[in-house]
Amino acid sequence: MVDTAETAEMMKRLGTGFDATIGLEYTELSPDRVKAQWTVKPTLHQPAGIxxxxxYxxxxxxxxxVGGTVWLGERGHVVGVNNNTDFLRATREGTLTAEATPIHRGRTQQLWEVxxxxxxGRLVSKGQVRLANITEVAKIGN
Incomplete structure (x- = not known):
């Protein structure tokens, strides 16, 4: 598990890159839960205006x-190998909140629900991501 200093350092790095592009702001980070929010705006709409x-x-x-990475800590990195996301309610505007919790965390893989x-408080989308725990990080991308 990641210690408090490492978690604080990770929080500084979050919300950059693609996350920044969609306006995702992390509000909670631990090995057992990650929370974030963003505001739905026209630049994130599909042609029908939702x-x-x-x-999602x-x-x-x-x-x-992020949750899988915090839990795995210094033992390696995680990579997503499957993402299954359901869209339940159309949204045109407002602030959405996402919460991730682990379903399973094992030696070689993890399963998280978001x-x-x-x-x-209405559920608009939910998904699961299967992560592979990579302990030989030098082999990522080779």
């Missing part, structure tokens, strides 16, 4: 990967 499903998939992937709710 939140693009790819944003990306948020699910991001939170599960639930996304609107400002009224």
């Amino acid at each position: 939140q693009h499903g790819g944003v 998939c990306s948020v699910v992937e991001s939170l599960a990967s 639930r996304i709710t609107d400002e009224n």
Whole structure:
């Protein structure tokens, strides 16, 4: 598990890159739960004027990967190997909150669930991500 100093350092790195592009802001980070939120805006809409499903998939992937990374700690890195995200309620505007929790954490893989709710607490999307625990990090991408 990651210690408090490592978690604080990781929080500084979160919300950059693609996460910054969609406006994802992390609000909680631990080995057992990750929370984040973002505001639905027209630049994240699909042509019908609602939140693009790819944003949900990306948020699910991001939170599960961050949670898996915190849990695995210095033992290695995680990579997503499957993302299954369901879209349950259309959203045009407002702030959405995502919460990731582990379903299974083992030696070689992890399974995380992510639930996304609107400002009224209604479930708008949910997903699962299977992560592979990579302990030989030099082999990633080879």
